[in-house]
Amino acid sequence: MADKTSIFSYLDSSTQGIVELESLMTSIPAIAPDSGGEGEMKKAEALIAWLAKKGIIEIERHDAPDPRVPGGKRPNVIATIRGESDEGRLWIMSHLDVVPEGDRTMWDSDPFKVVHKDGKVYGRGVEDNQQGLVSSVFAALAFVEKGVRPQRTLKLLFVADEEVGSTYGIQHLLSLNAIFRKDDLIVIPDGGSADGSEIEVAEKNICWLKIVTKGKQTHAAMPDAGHNAFLAACDLALRLHAMEEDTFTARDSLFEPDRSTINPTKKEANVPNVNTIPGDDVFCVDMRMLPQYPLDGVLAEVEKRMRLVEKAHQVTMRFELIQRNESKATKPDAPVVKHLSRAVKSVYGVTARPIGIGGGTVGAYLRNAGFDCVVWARMNETAHQPNESAVIANIIGDAKVFATLLLGE
Numbered sequence: 097m098a099d100k101t102s103i104f105s106y107l108d109s110s111t112q113g114i115v116e117l118e119s120l121m122t123s124i125p126a127i128a129p130d131s132g133g134e135g136e137m138k139k140a141e142a143l144i145a146w147l148a149k150k151g152i153i154e155i156e157r158h159d160a161p162d163p164r165v166p167g168g169k170r171p172n173v174i175a176t177i178r179g180e181s182d183e184g185r186l187w188i189m190s191h192l193d194v195v196p197e198g199d200r201t202m203w204d205s206d207p208f209k210v211v212h213k214d215g216k217v218y219g220r221g222v223e224d225n226q227q228g229l230v231s232s233v234f235a236a237l238a239f240v241e242k243g244v245r246p247q248r249t250l251k252l253l254f255v256a257d258e259e260v261g262s263t264y265g266i267q268h269l270l271s272l273n274a275i276f277r278k279d280d281l282i283v284i285p286d287g288g289s290a291d292g293s294e295i296e297v298a299e300k301n302i303c304w305l306k307i308v309t310k311g312k313q314t315h316a317a318m319p320d321a322g323h324n325a326f327l328a329a330c331d332l333a334l335r336l337h338a339m340e341e342d343t344f345t346a347r348d349s350l351f352e353p354d355r356s357t358i359n360p361t362k363k364e365a366n367v368p369n370v371n372t373i374p375g376d377d378v379f380c381v382d383m384r385m386l387p388q389y390p391l392d393g394v395l396a397e398v399e400k401r402m403r404l405v406e407k408a409h410q411v412t413m414r415f416e417l418i419q420r421n422e423s424k425a426t427k428p429d430a431p432v433v434k435h436l437s438r439a440v441k442s443v444y445g446v447t448a449r450p451i452g453i454g455g456g457t458v459g460a461y462l463r464n465a466g467f468d469c470v471v472w473a474r475m476n477e478t479a480h481q482p483n484e485s486a487v488i489a490n491i492i493g494d495a496k497v498f499a500t501l502l503l504g505e
Contacts, residue, residue, distance in 0.1 A: 099242075099244045099503065100499075100500075100503055100505075102242045102244065103238040103239065103242055103244060103499050103503075104496055104499070106237075106238045106241055106242055107234060107235075107238055107492050107495050107496055107499065108492065110234050110237075110238075110492065110495075111488055111492075113234065113237075114217075114230055114234060114488060114491050114492070115210065115212045115217060115488075117146065117230050117233065117234075118210050118217045118219070118222050118226055118230055118486070119209075119210040119217075119219075120142055120143075120146060121139060121142075121143065121221065121226050121229065121230075122208055122209070122210045122219040122220065122221055122222060122226065123208055123209065123210075124138050124139040124142055125194065125197075125208055125220070126138070126139040126140075126192050126193045126194055126221070127193065127194060127195070127196055128193055128257060128259060128260045129162070129164040129165055130260040130261075131195065131196050131259070131260065132196065133196070134165050134166050135162065135164075135165035135166070135170050135171075135193075135256065136170060136171050136192040136193050136256045136257075137165065137166070137167055137169065137170070137171050139192050140171035140173055140192055140254065140256075141171075143173070143192075143229075143254065144173060147175055147233070150237055150240065150241075151237075151240045151241075152175050152177070152233075152236060152237070152240060152252075154175065154176040154177075154178070155173060155174070155175050155176075156173070156174040156176070157171065157172070157173060157174075158172045158173075158174070158268065158269055158272060158275070159171050159172060160172065160256065160257075160263075160264035160265070160268035162264050170256035170257055170264035170265070170268075171192065171254075171256055172253075172254070172255050172256055172264075172265060172268060172269055173192075173253070173254040174251055174252065174253050174254075174275075175236070175251075175252040175254075176249065176250070176251055176252075177236050177239060177240065177246060177249065177250040177252075178245070178249055179245060179246040179247055179248040179249040179250065179502070180245055180246070180247050180248070181247060181248055181249070182248075182249050183248070183279060184248050184279050184280070184281055184431070185248055185249040185250070185251055185277070185279075185280050185281070186248050186249070186250050186251065186280075186281045186283070186498070186501050186502060187251045187253055187276070187280055187281065187282040187283065188228070188232035188235070188250070188251070188252055188253065188283050188284075188285065188498060189253040189254075189255065189266075189282065189283070189284045189285075189458070189469075190225045190226075190228040190229035190232060190252075190253070190254055190255075190284075190285060190286065191225045191229075191254070191255050191256070191257075191258035191259070191265065191286065191458070192225075192229075192254050192255065192256055193256055193257060193258055193259050193260075193265075194220055194221035194224065194225075194259070195220070195224070195259050195480050196220075197220045197482075198482060199482070202482035202483075203482050203483055204218070204483055205218060205219075205483075206219075207219055207220040207482075207484075208220060210222065215487060215488050215489060216476075216485045216486060216487050216488065217485065217486050217488065218483055218484065218485045219484065220484055221484070222484055222485060222486040223475065223476055223477075223478055223479050223484055223485060223486040224286070224479035224480065224484065225258070225285070225286050226486065227285065227473065227475070227476075227486040227490065227491055227494070228284070228285030228286055228473055228494070229254060230491055231285060231473075231490075231491045231492075231494035231495040231498065232252050232285065232495070232498060233252065234491070234492075234495045235250075235495040235496075235498035235499045235502065236250055236252055238495070238499055239499070239502065246502035246503065246504075247502060247503055247504030248281075248501075248502060248504060250498075250502055251280075253269075255269065255458070258286075258458055262458050262461060265458070266458045266461050266462065267461055270461060270462070270465050276462070276465075276467050278466065278467065279431075280467065281431065281432040281435060281436075281501070282432060282462060282467060282468065282469035282470070283432065283436060283469070283470055283471075283472055283498070283501075284457065284458060284459055284469060284470065284471045284472070285471075285472060285473035285494060286457060286458070286471055286473065287453070287455075287457060287471045287472075287473065287475065288471070288472050288473040288474055288475040289474070289475065290474065290475065290476070290477070291444070291446050291474065292440055292444045292446055292448065292472070292473070292474035292493070292494075292497075293440075293446045293447065293448050293449060294448065294449065294451045294472070295433055295436060295437065295440075295448050295449065295450050295451065295470050295471075295472045296450075296451055296452070296453050296457070296459070296470060296471035296472065297350075297425055297426040297427070297428055297430070297433060297450040297451070297452065297470055298350060298351075298387060298423070298425035298426065298450075298451075298452035298453075299387075299423040299425075299452065299453055299454075299455070299456055299457065299459065299460055300351065300356070300357075300384040300385055300386060300387065300423075300452065300453070300454045301384070301385040301386075301387060301389065301390070301391050301394075301421065301422045301423065302382075302383070302384055302385075302419060302420070302421045302454075302455075302456050303383040303385070303391050303394065303395070303417070303419065303420050303421075304380060304381070304382055304383070304417070304418035304419040304420075305380065305381045305383070305398070305415045305416065305417065305418065306378060306379075306380050306415060306416040306417075306418055307329060307332060307333075307378065307379050307380070307381060307402075307413065307414075307415050308376075308377075308378050308413065308414050308415070308416065309325040309326075309328050309329045309332075309376065309377040309378070309411050309412070309413050310325060310375065310376060310411060310412045310413075311323035311324055311325035311328060311373075311374070311375045311376070311377070311409070311410070311411040312373075312375050313367070313372060313373060313374060313375030313376075314372075314373045314375075315371065315372065315373070316370070316371040316372060316373055317371070319373055322373045322375065323375070323409060323410045323411050324373050324374065324409065325366070325374050325375055325376050325377035325411055326366055326373075326374045326377045327409060328377070328405050328406075328408075328409035328411045328413070329377040329378075329379055329413075331405050331408065331409065332401060332402060332405045332413065333360040333379060333381070335401045335404070335405065336358055336360070336381055336398060336401060337358055337359060337360065339356075339358050339394075339397060339401075340355060340356060340357065340358050343397055344356045344358075344385060344386070344389050344394070344397075346386055346388060346389070348386050348388075348452065350428075350450065350451060350452040351386065351451070351452040351453070351454065352451070353454075355386070356383070356384065356385040356386050356389060357382075357383070357384045357454065358381065358382075358383045358384075358385075359381065359382050359383075360379055360380070360381055361379075361380050361381065361382045362379065362380040363378075363379045363380075364377075364378040364379065366378075380418065384454045387422075387423065387424070387425055387452075390422065391420060391422055395415075398415065402414075402415070421456050421460055422460075422464070423456070423459070423460035423463055423464060424463040424464055425452070425463065426450075426459075426463060426468045426469060426470060427468070428450040430468045431468070432468050432469065432470050433450055433470060435501055436448065436470060436472060436497070436501065438500075438505065439497045439498075439500040439501050439505065440472075440497055442497075442500055442505060443493055443496045443497045443500060444474065444493060444497070448472075450470075453471075457471050459471050473490070473494055474487075474490045474493055474494055475490070476490065
């Protein structure tokens with residue numbers, strides 16, 4: 097109890113340090129080259145130097161080669177705090193990269209200079225994912241500063257490339273094979289609810305398609321002389337959406353909504369004038385399927401319906417895969433879920449429940465590789481928005497949850 101009291105006291109008095117680290121991290125725009133940036137290396141090096149000044153010096157680097165960025169590497173950093181036991185190690189994984197700031201006129205301040213007011217910090221990346229990064233760092237610092245050895249070893253993992261696919265981040269680390277163990281407890285503080293009551297353990301299988309239709313263009317006054325690609329595409333869009341109710345009909349209360357969702361979304365321009373029957377059409381479909389539906393079977397059903405539409409409208413159709421990601425689930429009674437639920441109850445006084453989500457996270461790559469993990473934090477949910485913010489009390493509270501896990505409670 098004495099150890100917990102001293103550690104919590106340290107965290108309660110850490111606002112100045114939290115603002116300092118948030119300010120440092122925000123001042124270095126770690127934007128992927130895919131989005132016009134230079135990657136995360138400067139930010140990673142600044143973080144490593146800051147940690148060293150605070151006494152966290154056991155650092156590993158597993159950089160991924162990327163010729164598009166200065167220096168040709170994307171950083172992946174592991175900082176270790178040794179515990180009494182090296183079994184059931186706690187990994188807290190956050191990402192270094194941020195999305196671009198977008199339209200600066202929508203910001204009340206410079207997005208890359210932290211503003212601290214009203215119990216919050218404002219700036220690009222302060223929540224996504226620096227809230228998780230900073231809360232995990234201060235959980236570690238509490239043990240270092242107070243000279244307390246945690247019950248289990250802590251691994252702070254800071255990865256690259258989360259915002260645009262994780263090729264140079266967690267996928268690179270998993271290719272090395274010897275990083276993680278099956279008994280590790282892995283927490284990803286990159287999503288959650290306002291009260292901390294949601295522990296994400298599963299994701300829907302995500303598939304994005306680009307549907308390309310070829311018909312025959314003609315004057316709208318003589319529609320029978322052509323084959324309307326737009327009309328055929330509309331027919332297919334309705335048939336694909338109908339799969340929610342006539343084919344993939346299962347329900348799972350773990351998710352909200354509790355069903356598979358199949359929705360036409362983006363529509364590309366076809367003809368520029370009203371009185372022409374289009375011979376070409378392109379639209380996109382966003383499919384988020386319950387995990388029990390493998391995407392091979394879903395795509396087979398898409399093909400079947402495409403062939404029916406081709407025959408009905410005398411067109412040709414094909415799809416292109418924009419994104420495909422299938423994820424195994426962490427069992428709701430897995431050790432990481434049980435330990436985290438107890439810690440959340442102890443710190444926040446709420447009963448945390450396992451949930452599934454429709455979006456995709458880096459957790460999918462870990463689960464597919466056979467490692468149980470959860471996505472959890474107490475979030476303000478301003479990621480990617482102008483005036484992105486993080487609540488200082490959430491950073492401190494989440495750090496207390498991580499510290500509770502490290503104390504073995």
